[in-house]
Amino acid sequence: MKLRESLAAKITAVILSYIMAAILVISAIFTVVMGYYKFYFSGVDAVKEEILTNMAHSEANYLEILLDDGYDIEKYYSDKNVFYEVKYIESGEVVTNYNNEPYIALGSSGYYDYKEYSYEKYGEIYWESEEIHIADVKIYVAKDMTKSDMFSVMAKIIDIGYSMRFAMVFIALGSLVLLIVLLCFLYCSAGHIKGGVIKRNYLDLLPFDIYTAAVGFIGFFSVVAVAEWTNDLASAVLWVVVFGSLDYFIALGYTMSFATRVKTRTLIKNTLIYMILRFFGKYINKFSNWIKHIISNVSLIKKTVILLCGILLLEFIALVIIFNTYWYYSPSRIFWFVIIYNIVFVSAVLYLAIILKRIKDGGEKIAKGDLHHKIDTQYMFGDFKEFCVSLNNINEGLQVAVNERMKSEHFKTELITNVSHDIKTPLTSIINYVDLIKKEECENETVKQYIEVLDRQSGRLKKLVEDLVEASKASSGTLNVNLAVCDAGVLLTQALGEFEDRLKKAGITPVLNLPENPVKIMADGRHLWRVFDNLLSNVCKYALGGTRVYLDIIRNNGKVYITFRNISKFQLNVSAEELMERFVRGDTSRNTEGSGLGLSIARSLVELQNGSLELNVDGDLFKVTVEFEEM
Amino acid sequence: MYKILICDDEKDIVSALKIYLEAEGYETLQAYNGNEALKVISENEVHLVLMDIMMPECDGITAMVKLRETSNLPVILLTAKGEDTDKILGLNVGADDYITKPFNPVEVIARVRSQLRRYMQLGGNAAVQKSDYVVGNIELDDSAKQVTVDGEIVSLTPTEFEILKLLMQNVGKVMSPKEIYRKVWNDEAYGAESTVAVHIRHLREKIEINPAEPRYLKVVWAHGYKMEKGV
Numbered sequence: 133m134k135l136r137e138s139l140a141a142k143i144t145a146v147i148l149s150y151i152m153a154a155i156l157v158i159s160a161i162f163t164v165v166m167g168y169y170k171f172y173f174s175g176v177d178a179v180k181e182e183i184l185t186n187m188a189h190s191e192a193n194y195l196e197i198l199l200d201d202g203y204d205i206e207k208y209y210s211d212k213n214v215f216y217e218v219k220y221i222e223s224g225e226v227v228t229n230y231n232n233e234p235y236i237a238l239g240s241s242g243y244y245d246y247k248e249y250s251y252e253k254y255g256e257i258y259w260e261s262e263e264i265h266i267a268d269v270k271i272y273v274a275k276d277m278t279k280s281d282m283f284s285v286m287a288k289i290i291d292i293g294y295s296m297r298f299a300m301v302f303i304a305l306g307s308l309v310l311l312i313v314l315l316c317f318l319y320c321s322a323g324h325i326k327g328g329v330i331k332r333n334y335l336d337l338l339p340f341d342i343y344t345a346a347v348g349f350i351g352f353f354s355v356v357a358v359a360e361w362t363n364d365l366a367s368a369v370l371w372v373v374v375f376g377s378l379d380y381f382i383a384l385g386y387t388m389s390f391a392t393r394v395k396t397r398t399l400i401k402n403t404l405i406y407m408i409l410r411f412f413g414k415y416i417n418k419f420s421n422w423i424k425h426i427i428s429n430v431s432l433i434k435k436t437v438i439l440l441c442g443i444l445l446l447e448f449i450a451l452v453i454i455f456n457t458y459w460y461y462s463p464s465r466i467f468w469f470v471i472i473y474n475i476v477f478v479s480a481v482l483y484l485a486i487i488l489k490r491i492k493d494g495g496e497k498i499a500k501g502d503l504h505h506k507i508d509t510q511y512m513f514g515d516f517k518e519f520c521v522s523l524n525n526i527n528e529g530l531q532v533a534v535n536e537r538m539k540s541e542h543f544k545t546e547l548i549t550n551v552s553h554d555i556k557t558p559l560t561s562i563i564n565y566v567d568l569i570k571k572e573e574c575e576n577e578t579v580k581q582y583i584e585v586l587d588r589q590s591g592r593l594k595k596l597v598e599d600l601v602e603a604s605k606a607s608s609g610t611l612n613v614n615l616a617v618c619d620a621g622v623l624l625t626q627a628l629g630e631f632e633d634r635l636k637k638a639g640i641t642p643v644l645n646l647p648e649n650p651v652k653i654m655a656d657g658r659h660l661w662r663v664f665d666n667l668l669s670n671v672c673k674y675a676l677g678g679t680r681v682y683l684d685i686i687r688n689n690g691k692v693y694i695t696f697r698n699i700s701k702f703q704l705n706v707s708a709e710e711l712m713e714r715f716v717r718g719d720t721s722r723n724t725e726g727s728g729l730g731l732s733i734a735r736s737l738v739e740l741q742n743g744s745l746e747l748n749v750d751g752d753l754f755k756v757t758v759e760f761e762e763m
Numbered sequence: 764m765y766k767i768l769i770c771d772d773e774k775d776i777v778s779a780l781k782i783y784l785e786a787e788g789y790e791t792l793q794a795y796n797g798n799e800a801l802k803v804i805s806e807n808e809v810h811l812v813l814m815d816i817m818m819p820e821c822d823g824i825t826a827m828v829k830l831r832e833t834s835n836l837p838v839i840l841l842t843a844k845g846e847d848t849d850k851i852l853g854l855n856v857g858a859d860d861y862i863t864k865p866f867n868p869v870e871v872i873a874r875v876r877s878q879l880r881r882y883m884q885l886g887g888n889a890a891v892q893k894s895d896y897v898v899g900n901i902e903l904d905d906s907a908k909q910v911t912v913d914g915e916i917v918s919l920t921p922t923e924f925e926i927l928k929l930l931m932q933n934v935g936k937v938m939s940p941k942e943i944y945r946k947v948w949n950d951e952a953y954g955a956e957s958t959v960a961v962h963i964r965h966l967r968e969k970i971e972i973n974p975a976e977p978r979y980l981k982v983v984w985a986h987g988y989k990m991e992k993g994v
Contacts, residue, residue: 553817556843557773560865564779567868594865618985622956625940626982629960644957657984 136321137328145321146384149314152307153380159304166297176294180287181237187283188214188239188271195269196244212281215272218244222265235272244269318384323392335385336392339404347386354379432492436485440478447474487516494523503531541608548604552597559597563590599729602662606736611659613740617763618655620685620694621646627664628683631672639677640698645684652763653692655741663737663745666730667696667756674754676701687762694758704754708747731756765879766790766808770800770823771815771841780813783868784875797821801829809836811879813871816842816853824856831857837878841866860978873972877913896931898990899979901970903931912970922947923966926959930980930990939987963988 135141166172171179195216198205206229209216215230221243244267252259277284293300323330335343354375362368393399400406427435451470494507505527507520566586574580605611628642635642671681675698682697704711712731731747738745738758748755767789769780774795781791792807794800798821800814812830816823823840830838840853843864850861860874881900894902900913908924910917919927925947930938940956947959963982967974981991 553843556864557776560843561773561775561779563865564776564783564868568779568782620985622940622987623985625956626960626984628957629962629964630982632957632961632964644954646954655985657986661982661984 134324134328136317136324137326142318142321145314145318146381149311149318149384150377150380152311152314154377156304156307156311157376159300159307162293162300163297163304166293166300171294171297176291177236179294180290183286183290184237184273184283185239187286188237188273189241190239191271192239192241192269195271196241196246199244199267199269200246211279213274213277213279213283215274217268217270217272219268219270220265221267230272233272234275236275237273239271239273241269243267315384315387318388319391322388323395330392330395332392332396332398335389336396336398337402338389339402339407340390340393340399341403341405343386343389347382350382351379432489433482433485436481440481444474444478487512491516491520491523494520498523498527498530503527503534542610545604545608545610549601552601555593555597559590559593562586563594566590596729599733603729603733603736606733606740609740611737611740613656613659615654615656615741617652618657618660620651620653620655620660620692620760622650623657623660624664624683624685624694627661627668630665631668634672635668635681638672638675640671640675641680643680643682645682647685647687651685651687651692653743653760654763655743655760659737659741663734663758666734670730671696671698674701675699676752690762692760692762694760696756698754700752700754704749704752708749711747711749764788764790765810766792767875768792768794768800768803768807768809768812768814770794770797770812770818770826772796772818773815776815776841779868780871783872787872787876789875797823797826797829800826804830804834804836810882811836811875812838813875814838814840816840816844816849824853827853827856827858837882839871839874839878867973870973877972880913896928898931898934899992901927901931901979903928910970917969919966919969922962923969926962927966927970927980930988934990934992937983937987937989943988 169179169183191214195205195218198208199218205216205227209229215228215233215235217226217228217230219226219228246265246267248263248265250261250263252261273283277287323332323336325331358368358371358375361371390399393402430438447470451467455467490507494505497505506524509517509520509524512520566583569583570587624644624646628644631642675681679699682695684693684695684697686693686695712735731745734756735745741760743758743760746757746759748757767784769777769784769791770793771777771780772795777793777795781793784791792803792809794803796818797814800812801821803809804812814823814826823842827838827840830836837859838857839860839862840858841862841864842849842853853861859878862871862874877900894911895905896903902911903924904910905928908921910919910924910927926943929943929946940959941952943959944950944952944955948955952959963980964974967977967980971977971980979991981989983989
C-alpha cells in the first residue's frame with residue numbers, strides 16, 4: 133500500500149507536525165529573545181550584566197514602593213541576592229545592608245523623592261505642612277548568589293541560554309525543515325484513499341467560502357479569548373497553548389482541505405458564491421437568450437424604427453435642456469434646422485433599412501436554393517446596386533453550375549444505360565449459345581466444366597449489367613417515385629414469403645418481429661420491395677448457414693426502424709462505410725456471385741423515398757437499419 | 764405447323780432463337796430489320812412474330828404500328844431496354860408480350876407457346892367455355908378442382924387452389940394477406956400472413972412463365988395481391 137493512502141501514516145504525520153510546530157515556536161521565541169539581548173554578539177558576562185541591571189532598576193523602583201508603604205526592607209531583602217542602599221540627600225543618612233561585597237549589576241531608581249507631612253495646631257485649626265525629601269536608591273546584585281531568588285534563576289537561565297544559543301538556532305531550523313516536509317507530505321496525500329483514488333471527506337464537501345469564514349472566525353475568537361482571559365503570565369501561557377494548538381489543527385485541516393479541493397478541481401465550484409451565481413446564471417442566460425430571440429425576430433425595418441425613435445427621444449431631451457439653458461439666444465433658427473436635419477436623417481436611414489432588407493431577403497432566398505430569384509435593383513444606387521448585381525450574377529453562375537451538374541448526371545446515367553444496352557445484345561448471344569453447347573452431347577468432362585464456368589460467369593455479367601443500370605438510375609434520381617401510404621409490416625411479410633425457399637436452401641431461419649398494429653409509412657412499394665429484395669439476397673448469400681436472421685420493425689418517437697440482423701459467413705474485414713460503397717463486397721476475394729451494388733442501390737432507393745439506410749458491423753454481426761417517418 | 768418470324772438485327776441471336784424454336788417443332792422465318800419483317804409477313808403465312816425494338820432502317824415499334832394496320836397476329840417484342848416506359852409503349856402500340864434481353868430461352872418458348880395458344884383459340888376454333896373462372900390464359904374449373912394455364916393442366920395443392928379461386932373471383936381487387944388468410948383458412952391470421960406470401964410465391968411459380976415478372980398474379984407491394992386480366 134502506498135504511504136499516502138495510509139490513514140495511520142497521516143495521523144502520525146499530523147501529530148509529528150504539531151510537535152514540530154510547537155518546538156519551532158518555542159525555539160524561535162528563544163532565538164529572537166536571545167538575539168534581542170545580544171546573546172550572539174557579546175560575552176556571557178556582558179549579557180548577564182545588562183539583563184541583571186535592568187532587573188536591578190526594576191527592583192529599585194519596587195524598593196521605593198516598599199519604602200512608601202513603610203515595609204521592613206531589611207527583612208524583605210534578607211533572603212535575596214541583592215543589597216540595597218538608600219541615601220537621604222539632605223540628612224546624609226544612609227540605610228543599607230551593602231558592605232562592599234562584589235556585585236555584577238547596579239540598578240538605581242534615580243532620585244527618590246518622598247513627602248513628609250507635619251501638622252501644627254493653631255488654636256482650633258491643624259495646619260498641614262509638607263516637606264519634600266530626596267533620596268538616592270540603589271540595588272546591588274551580588275556576584276556570588278548564595279540564595280535562591282529571581283536573580284539567581286535568571287542568571288542560571290542566561291547561563292544555559294548562552295551555552296545553547298546556537299543549538300537553539302539549529303533546533304528552530306531543523307524543526308522548520310521537518311515541519312515543511314511533514315506538511316508537504318500531508319498536502320500531497322490529502323484526499324488520497326485506498327485504491328489510488330482521490331475522494332473528498334466531509335470537510336471537503338463544505339462550501340469553501342463558508343469554511344473559510346468559519347476558520348477565520350475561530351482564529352479571531354482565539355485572539356480575543358486569549359486577550360480577554362489572560363490576567364497573569366501563567367494564564368497567558370495556558371490560553372496561548374490551548375488556542376494555539378486548537379488553531380494549529382484547524383488551520384492544518386483547512387489547508388489540507390484546500391489541497392484536496394485543488395486536486396479534485398472543486399475549489400471554486402464548491403463555494404456558496406459559485407452556486408448562487410450559477411443558479412442565477414441560468415436565469416440570466418435565459419433572460420439574455422429571450423432578449424436575443426426578440427431582437428432576432430423583429431424585422432430589420434422595425435428594429436431600425438425602434439432605434440431611431442430612441443435616438444430622436446434622446447435628441448429631444450437634449451434639445452429641451454439646451455433651450456431651457458440658452459433660451460436667450462434666439463432659438464427658432466436652430467429649432468427649424470434640427471427639424472429639417474432630422475427629417476432628412478430619418479428618411480435616409482429608413483431608405484437604407486429598406487434596401488438592406490431587400491438584400492437580406494434576396495440573400496436568404498438564394499441561400500435556400502431559389503436560383504431563379506433576382507434582387508430588384510430599382511431605386512438603388514452606388515455600392516448597393518453593384519453589390520446586388522454581383523449577387524444576382526452569383527445566382528446565375530450557380531444556376532449554370534447546377535444545370536451543368538444535372539446535365540452531367542443525366543449524361544452519365546444515359547451513358548451507362550446505353551452502354552449496358554450495347555452489352556446486353558452480345559451477352560444474349562453468349563448466354564444462348566452457352567446454353568446450346570450445354571445441350572450438345574459431349575463426352576469430354578473438361579469441356580463440360582469449362583462450359584459450367586461460362587454459364588455461371590455470363591449469368592453474373594447479366595446481373596452486373598442490370599444492377600449497374602439500376603444503381604445509376606437510383607443514384608441520379610431519374611427513377612419515378614410514387615410515394616403512397618404503405619404498410620411496412622405487410623411488405624416485409626410479402627418479401628419474406630418470396631424468399632422463404634431461398635432462405636431454406638441457404639439453411640437460414642428467419643425470425644420476424646412486427647408490432648401489433650399496422651405500421652404506416654410513406655414509400656413506393658415497388659422500390660421498397662427492391663430494397664428488401666437486395667437486403668434479403670445479401671442475407672441468402674452472405675449469412676452463415678444454420679443461423680437465424682432477425683427481421684424487426686420497431687416504432688420509436690414517430691420513426692419506424694426496419695432492421696435486418698444476421699451473422700456473416702465471411703470475416704468482415706471492411707468497415708460499414710466501405711461496404712456501402714459501390715463494388716465493395718463482404719468477401720474481399722470476390723468469389724461469390726453478386727455485383728457489389730446491392731447495398732448502394734438499396735440506400736439510394738431508400739433515400740429517394742425520404743428514408744435513410746444505415747449499416748452496422750459488430751464483429752460478425754451484420755445489421756442494416758432502414759429508417760422512415762411514421763405516418 | 765406454326766410459322767414464327769424472328770426479326771433481329773443481330774444475326775447470332777436470330778440463329779439461336781431459330782435453333783430453340785425449331786427444336787420445339789416450329790417453323791421459322793428470319794428478318795433483320797422492320798422492313799424485311801413486313802415484307803416476309805406479307806409474303807408468307809406467319810402465326811407469330813418475335814421482334815427486336817432497336818434495329819436499323821425500320822425499328823420494331825414502327826414495324827409494329829404498320830403491321831397492326833392490317834393484321835392482329837401475335838407479336839412478342841424483344842429488347843435490351845428493360846424500362847417500364849418502354850414496355851408500356853410497346854404494349855400500347857399493339858404488342859402482345861414483352862421479353863427483355865438477355866433472355867432465358869425457356870421463357871421465350873413458354874411465351875411463344877402461350878401466345879400461339881391464345882391466338883389460335885381466339886381465331887376460329889374457340890373452344891366451349893366449361894370453366895367457372897377464366898382470367899387470360901388461366902382457367903379454373905371449380906367442380907373438377909382443376910386449373911389449366913395455356914391449356915395445360917397445372918397441379919396445385921388444395922390451399923393454392925383456394926387462394927387462386929379467391930383471387931380469380933375478385934379480379935382487379937387488391938387483397939391483403941390478412942384478408943386472404945381469413946377467407947381461405949377461415950381463421951384470423953395472428954401473424955401467419957407470411958404463410959400466405961409463401962403460398963402465393965409457389966402459386967406464381969406454377970402459373971406464371973416468369974414468376975419474377977408475373978402477367979396475372981401481381982404483387983402489390985405493401986398492400987397485398989391481385990389478379991389481373993393480363994395482356
